[in-house]
Amino acid sequence: MPGLASELDAIAAAESFSGVVRVERPGRPLLEKAYGLADKRHGIPNRTETQFGIASGTKSLTALTVVSLIEEGRFELATTARSLLGDDLPLIADDVTIEHLLSHRSGIGDYLDEEVDLDYDAYLMPVPAQELAATEQYLPILDGYPTKFPAGERFGYCNSGFVVLALIAERVGGVPFPELVRQRVCGPARMADTAFLRADELPGSVAIGYIEVDGAWRTNVFHLPVRGTGDGGIYTTVADVSAFWNALFSGRIVSNEGVAEVVRARSEDTLESEATHRRYGLGFWLEATRGVVTMSGGDTGVSFRSSHDPRFGVTFTAISNTGAGVGALTRALEELLA
Numbered sequence: 001m002p003g004l005a006s007e008l009d010a011i012a013a014a015e016s017f018s019g020v021v022r023v024e025r026p027g028r029p030l031l032e033k034a035y036g037l038a039d040k041r042h043g044i045p046n047r048t049e050t051q052f053g054i055a056s057g058t059k060s061l062t063a064l065t066v067v068s069l070i071e072e073g074r075f076e077l078a079t080t081a082r083s084l085l086g087d088d089l090p091l092i093a094d095d096v097t098i099e100h101l102l103s104h105r106s107g108i109g110d111y112l113d114e115e116v117d118l119d120y121d122a123y124l125m126p127v128p129a130q131e132l133a134a135t136e137q138y139l140p141i142l143d144g145y146p147t148k149f150p151a152g153e154r155f156g157y158c159n160s161g162f163v164v165l166a167l168i169a170e171r172v173g174g175v176p177f178p179e180l181v182r183q184r185v186c187g188p189a190r191m192a193d194t195a196f197l198r199a200d201e202l203p204g205s206v207a208i209g210y211i212e213v214d215g216a217w218r219t220n221v222f223h224l225p226v227r228g229t230g231d232g233g234i235y236t237t238v239a240d241v242s243a244f245w246n247a248l249f250s251g252r253i254v255s256n257e258g259v260a261e262v263v264r265a266r267s268e269d270t271l272e273s274e275a276t277h278r279r280y281g282l283g284f285w286l287e288a289t290r291g292v293v294t295m296s297g298g299d300t301g302v303s304f305r306s307s308h309d310p311r312f313g314v315t316f317t318a319i320s321n322t323g324a325g326v327g328a329l330t331r332a333l334e335e336l337l338a
Helices: 002-015 055-071 081-085 098-102 135-142 159-173 177-189 238-248 256-262 326-337
Strands: 019-025 028-035 037-039 210-213 216-219 278-280 285-287 293-299 302-309 314-320
Touching (some): 002 019, 002 028, 002 326, 019 326, 055 098, 055 177, 055 256, 055 293, 055 302, 098 159, 135 159, 238 302, 238 314, 302 326
Antiparallel strands (some): 210 216, 278 285, 285 293, 293 302, 302 314
């Protein structure tokens, strides 16, 4: 698609985009192209097979991990978090359910509250990054935040909710959360290059995340947890993202009934302009008029968006090791492929 490629090249240049873009129809990529540098210090370019962090795109994988446990009868959407947490996190209201957490309708206080203006270039972690390497280590930073609104009252995007889901899934599943995601999502989807990696020992196949400070590029190693969990931090490739969508809608990760549940809208997105017509299911954004399903994420030195149209099997993904360019590229792709 020469026209599409040249248009994306122009946008990538204008936005100083560093990352990979992939567009595909069923069974065949239409376009796959890398831009910029994975490692600026050593001049190593991004490649189409480079692994990138996807920040909150992880929430979609967390949701499916939880739904897979539900399908095994371990608990239900209506199960309360309190019944599985015991005495931990006492400020979480007794009536908050798994479904409330998955749909961002729990109302629980958030350790990283995106309903207020956040400066992602700041150091937002309330403890040193290296102290957050396992899900249980997040307990101290989740504690002490009062309820923001009654459970079920409205949509309120909540990172803490997905860390709580990871904590519950880990305790019920009996293995560390990263391994649980590998077993229940990445394995069935054949996502061989997707994993929760430590930011202080990244392999050479991974793009380093960058932010620009006073005209100089710095890595994001001090800005994010050293190893992510349910709310963000997994690394993947554009090919694995495509494999994910294919596996999801063929029923290989959870049943077709489970897929229907996660893409059933629970809320309009009250944080976005009404012009976007976006809704939220369980771990996924939903485009209201065409049925497009999206997972997305953004954080310091990370930006990601991947959308799939299950009617026609069209998928487009943009993934970056800076905070710039993904939005412009995906908006262009939405218009070109509508």
